Amino acid sequence: MAKIVLDRMREGFTAGEIIETGSMHGNEWARVAPCAWRRVAEFLRDDPATQMNLFVDLTCVDRTPREPRFDVVLHLYSVEKKHRVRLYAGVAEKDPAIDTLVPVWPGANWFEREAFDMYGVRFAGHPDLRRILMYPEFQGYPLRKDYPKEKRQPLLRRLPGSV
Amino acid sequence: MPLTFYNTKLADAVNWARKYSLFQYPFVTACCGMEFMAVWAPKYDIARFGAEFPRFSPRQSDLLIVVGTITERQGPVLRRIYDQMCEPKWVIAFGVCASTGGFYQNYSVMPGADQVIPVDVYVPGCPPRPEQALDALVLLQERIQRGEGHSQVVLKQERGYEVPLAAIRPTVRGGG
């Protein structure tokens, strides 16, 4: 039902920025080259046939052991046209970084901060990239698959006799 | 009449006054807060027990009720609020998250509020029924009447530890 979005993307970007597209369980998705992340986002927001004006979600998936390790996942929706799309961009494990989408949709601000906090992916050009859910003294990126679930980093010394 | 008779009666009277005029500080974080709101509400009225008024300032309250999950990030905040209260002060850990961490065993949840402050009464439940909350309050009131000492005293007796004022560096930006 959102085929028009994928078609317009393929028409608008012909230099290999759209690596792959598909549809699974009723969700249309497209894999985008990370260098074109911002341009594709602006295109989807401004093109009159797609009109993706509602920023829905931006997150990250840790695809260990596949390379590139992280997939930045973006969900968009158009309130007028009532179609949605999911975009993927593969980001490598060593020095993970991708462009920020804050100039395109200001709502991406907090979502990118959370992706940075949980996975360590940096967003180039983000106005205020700092941790949002964890405290600034926290070391490491908790939602990565190699971070043990129960590894605590207490801020305060425990009372003696506590377990 | 020996002097100890009057002292005992005075202590009883003071404890009686203390237990029926607890000013609570509900340190509400999570879902247990909803049940705590229900305890205030007319059906399970907490005003019957004299503990109605929430005083959202640690300087004015003597019962700290830790309601909901305490995360590592919240630890210094909780500790600072406890330190700011004047003695005698009591602590109720409301809900399993405040008692032992609940069913959360992960990098962010502190396994119980008693890791950083001494707790007098633990209320299990996820969330506890309002009747459990009132039962905890009655248990605490009986304890106060018996003159068993407040949380600082008990901690000294049980663990030999004096809770010092925690030196917590304040931060403005970035949380802390």
Place this chain on the structure above:
Amino acid sequence: MADALPFSLGGNRRVVLGEVEVSDFDGDLPTEVMPLHMGPSHPAMHGTVRIALEVEGEKVKTADVQIGYLHRCFEKEAENATWTQIFPYTDRLNYVSPMLNNVGYALAVEKLLGIEDQVPERAQYIRVIVGEISRITDHLTCIAAGAMELAAFTVFFWLIKGREWLWELLEEVSGARLTHSYVRIGGVVADLPEGFSAKLREVLGKVRLAIADADKLLTRNKIFRDRMDGVGVIAKADAGAWGLTGPVARSTGLAYDVRKDHPYLVYDRFDFDVPVGSTGDNFDRYAVRLEEMAQSMRILEQALAEIPAGPVIVDDPRVALPQKHETYNTIEAMIAHFKLIMDGLHVPAGEVYSFTEGGNGELGFYIVSDGTGRPWKCRVRPPCFANLAILTKVLPGLFIADVVPTFGMINMIGGECDR
């Protein structure tokens, strides 16, 4: 010397601290920007959040909303739990409307499994009914807490009384007042109790009266209107760019409701309206929620009239636990029960993003499965995370006292925002 002072008296006289002589000054009082933290333990920050304000007098210059004080690691726990074990965690996301979270998650997993059209019709009606009851409790709590922060305590008690009746009803259905864990993948765990329809109708009548009383006290109250009208205005153009959904977005004029635009379960069979505001201020958010409760009650009346008889969970042993009498008496059912509990049900590899209308807006579940009994990733798209982010834009320029109703009407629920 005087430059090292943290402040200076205005005018053309400077007084050094510690000196005995105090010269008279003819300037204004110092107007440096002062940092002021609201929260994380604050009566009006229900849930727990710190709003680090920089204020100049009473006016807010910048607002830095710092969340994360209730980060309970839903995603990390979900990666270590079986698909059915995640239901209690979803309860504690938006803990004022837990059934809606349960339903949203179950729909997402059913989409991945491919059994969405095999869920029995009675189960779908039950999901709608308990979901709408949860939505009413969500809005009741929001309005009650918001009014309490403006010192309208009576309204708080009346609406919490109404919420109490609904919770008793949900306790009969699921066994718990607040954290139900009632929905399962493929249906619901048990049927509605005897006489539920009659009880629900009676309770709805009483709740309607309670809401009408609160409405009489608030909606045309000059003090309430003065504090809420024109305060915290969000423009419609911002709503989409900042990702706002739910009553907050609808109050600005952005007419998007998942139940109407992309109907799921049996919402397309019901006749109900979606209230849309116009100015996007605090009062509009309050009015939208008030009207949404009335519309939810309309849906409930229709659902109670139309609900069919039948099973309440799908009849597939790979997905749903078999009936207890079979588990105790036949070996196949016992083995199926054992496998489901120990391994978890096996969801084929794939990804899906499934969205429903939660209490605060579009509640999305983005689930990645690798074919085992535990998810690879289970992400919640939290509606109030995006709704809260716009406070960094809305709060500057308001008074400190305006922060309280603005924050209250955004209805940030800590469990959902921090997850």
